[in-house]
Every structure is written in C-alpha cells, then in structure tokens.
Amino acid sequence: MKNCLIIGGNGFIGKNLAAYLAGKGFLVSVVDHDIYGQNPVTPGVRYHVGSASDTVKLLELAADADSIVWLVHSTVPATSMIDIEGDLSTNITPLIRLVSALSQSRVSKKFLYLSSGGTIYGDVKPGVKIEEHFPKNPISSYGLTKLIAEEYLNFLNRGNLLQMAIFRPSNVYGPHQNFSKPQGILGYAFRAMLENRPLPVYGNGSIVRDYVYVGDIARAIELFLLAPSTGSAPLTVNIGSGIGHSIREVLDEIKNVSGRALEIDWLPARHYDCEYNVLSFARAEQALGWRPTVDLRVGLGLLWKWIRKAQA
Numbered sequence: 001m002k003n004c005l006i007i008g009g010n011g012f013i014g015k016n017l018a019a020y021l022a023g024k025g026f027l028v029s030v031v032d033h034d035i036y037g038q039n040p041v042t043p044g045v046r047y048h049v050g051s052a053s054d055t056v057k058l059l060e061l062a063a064d065a066d067s068i069v070w071l072v073h074s075t076v077p078a079t080s081m082i083d084i085e086g087d088l089s090t091n092i093t094p095l096i097r098l099v100s101a102l103s104q105s106r107v108s109k110k111f112l113y114l115s116s117g118g119t120i121y122g123d124v125k126p127g128v129k130i131e132e133h134f135p136k137n138p139i140s141s142y143g144l145t146k147l148i149a150e151e152y153l154n155f156l157n158r159g160n161l162l163q164m165a166i167f168r169p170s171n172v173y174g175p176h177q178n179f180s181k182p183q184g185i186l187g188y189a190f191r192a193m194l195e196n197r198p199l200p201v202y203g204n205g206s207i208v209r210d211y212v213y214v215g216d217i218a219r220a221i222e223l224f225l226l227a228p229s230t231g232s233a234p235l236t237v238n239i240g241s242g243i244g245h246s247i248r249e250v251l252d253e254i255k256n257v258s259g260r261a262l263e264i265d266w267l268p269a270r271h272y273d274c275e276y277n278v279l280s281f282a283r284a285e286q287a288l289g290w291r292p293t294v295d296l297r298v299g300l301g302l303l304w305k306w307i308r309k310a311q312a
Contacts (some may be wrong), residue, residue: 001283003027004225005065007052007098008072011213013114015176017069018045020218031061043193052094053131059101067110067225068102069094073146084141091145097154103160109224110163117168117238117279118209121145126208129280132168132236139274150236157234165224167217168275170240172215173299175306185245185247186211186300189254190307193262204270205248210241213294213302223288240279241292250296259299 002025009030022028022044031050050057052072057211062068073091095113102109121130122137138144150166157164172186179191185201192199220239245253253260284290294302 002067002225003065004029004067004069005029005058006069006071007068010047011177012174012178013217014071016174016214017221018042018070020215021222022191024197024222029061029065031058042290053097055094055097055101055272055276058064058098059177062098062102062109065109067112067139069112069114069221070098073114073142077180087141087145088139088148092149092152095149096156099153099156099162102162108161108162108163110165112165112167112221112224113153115166115168116143116146117170117240118277120147120168121151121274121277123274124276126276128276129242129278130210130238131209131240131280139271154234155271158290160295161179162202163229164234165222166234166236167216167220168236168238168279170210170212170238170277171279172212172214172217174303176214177303187252187302188260189251189262190303191302193254194307194311195258198263198265199265200252200265201247201251202267202273203247203262204266205246205251206275207273208244208276208278209247209249209250209297210244211250211296212239212241213299216290216292216294219293220284220288220290223290227288233306237284237287238281239284239290240281241296242275242279242281243294243296244278253297253300257304 004026006014006018008014010032018028018030028044029046031048033051035047035049048061082278118135119140120138120143121134122139136147138147173186177187181189196233217239228303251262
C-alpha cells in the first residue's frame with residue numbers, strides 16, 4: 001500500500017485528492033491547520049491538526065510516507081497583493097524548511113509541489129497554448145511567489161534523493177470549492193446565483209482561461225506517485241484542459257447547467273488579470289500518460305450537482 005502525506009489536505013483540492021487516493025488504495029494522511037468537519041472514519045484517511053510552519057511535526061508525519069504532496073498556499077491572486085511581504089514569508093519559508101530538512105536526511109521519497117500555470121506565465125499571444133519553457137512573467141504576488149518556490153525547489157533538489165514534481169495547473173474547479181473567498185470565477189458565479197445577487201465581473205468578459213476539473217488534477221497526481229523515477233531534475237508539467245473559454249462563455253455555460261439567471265455587475269478591468277492564458281498539456285501526456293477527461297460542461301454539471309446536494 002502506498003503511503004501519501006498531503007500537507008494542506010483539507011482545502012478544496014486537498015479534500016478531493018485525499019478521497020481520490022484513498023479510493024485507489026493509498027494510505028492517506030492529511031495535515032492541516034483546520035480539520036474540523038471532516039469525517040474521521042473516511043477509509044484510508046488519517047487527519048492531523050498541524051501548521052505548515054511546524055517542520056518537526058511534518059517530518060514526523062512524513063517519516064513513514066512514500067510521497068508528500070504540498071498544497072499549502074495562504075493567498076489567492078486577488079488577496080496576495082494586499083500584503084506582498086506576508087505572501088512571501090508565509091508561503092515560501094515553511095516549504096523551504098521542510099524540503100531542506102528532507103534533503104539533508106537523504107531520504108528517498110516523492111515530493112509534489114502544486115504551483116500555478118494560470119499566474120506564473122503572464123499574458124501570451126491569443127491562440128497560443130503555453131508550454132513549460134515559455135517566459136515567466138507573473139503579474140501578481142501570488143504568481144511570483146509560486147515561481148520563487150519553484151526556483152528554490154530546483155535549487156534544493158540538486159544531488160538529493162527526492163523524486164520531485166512541480167505541477168502547474170490552470171484554473172481548477174469542482175466539488176468542495178470554497179465559495180467564501182475569491183477562488184476563481186466559477187465559485188463566485190455559483191455563490192452569486194445562490195444568494196440572488198449580482199456577480200462582479202472585471203473587464204468586458206473577453207478574458208480567456210482554460211479550466212481543469214479537480215478530479216483530473218487528482219488523477220495526474222496519482223500518475224506521478226505511481227510512476228517510475230523521473231530522474232534527478234524535477235518533473236515540471238502543465239496540468240490544464242488545453243481549451244480556452246472566455247468569461248462570457250463560462251457564464252453562459254453556468255446558466256445552461258443550472259437553469260438559473262445570473263445578473264452581472266460589470267466593473268473596470270484589474271491590472272493583474274491576464275487577458276489570455278491557455279496551457280498545453282503535451283509534456284504531462286508524454287511524461288505521465290495524462291490528459292484531461294472532463295470537459296467544462298460536464299465538470300460544471302458535476303459541480304452544480306454537488307452544490308445542490310450540499311444545500312439539501
């Protein structure tokens with residue numbers, strides 16, 4: 001049985017990943033600063049209260065793990081600009097401390113860091129699918145912090161026994177999405193619909209993104225955890241749909257899936273929003289045999305089904 005430790009495993013992606021891996025026969029341990037509300041008898045999942053900055057505790061929990069998945073990040077693009085210094089210290093230092101300690105212990109484990117494909121590249125020419133070697137031009141502190149973390153991980157990985165991967169997902173959506181904070185347009189749109197209030201949309205709705213269903217992210221992570229060694233350098237791959245959708249198209253799909261009206265409050269564009277961002281997943285397909293399986297309409301239907309069930 002594979003033993004996986006998910007740090008930050010009680011967030012949106014972590015909840016989905018923990019359930020997915022447990023269902024695949026992994027022994028899953030979750031550490032998070034807040035685990036209340038979790039079902040403690042979920043098969044294969046053990047919950048631990050802990051901070052990402054408590055390196056000693058993380059090392060204790062990681063001792064028996066074959067793999068570690070780091071999902072901790074305290075900000076989102078919109079909030080990261082409020083306190084840039086805090087964004088850097090809270091999201092970089094704990095990660096570096098843990099990886100440095102693992103490197104010094106000369107242990108052989110897999111380590112996956114979830115970066116961001118939607119924020120580290122910046123704007124590109126419309127119609128171009130972004131590949132991993134493209135220039136990096138983050139336009140928010142969130143994207144910059146993710147990129148700095150990647151560079152540290154590449155530096156620390158030299159000569160150690162960790163088998164490391166860096167995943168750069170596009171805009172992730174699905175069940176357990178947090179509607180109480182700005183975690184993407186989809187969550188905000190459904191929340192506005194449920195609360196019968198206008199949805200604030202910045203710009204004219206022409207911004208293009210690609211969206212990846214959280215179940216496809218979980219499957220990509222599983223493929224890495226089960227794959228043979230990827231060599232000494234970290235495996236860095238985009239995880240996205242490869243298909244761009246404008247904000248207007250996404251909002252129309254939400255109306256179609258839910259059958260409900262959605263009022264829009266159009267606001268001036270924000271300087272830190274990229275106009276076009278669509279990822280190529282060719283390297284992930286080549287290295288891991290992964291490609292997305294859930295298209296946007298189906299994924300939104302699954303999200304809407306979960307929302308209605310959660311409300312019941």
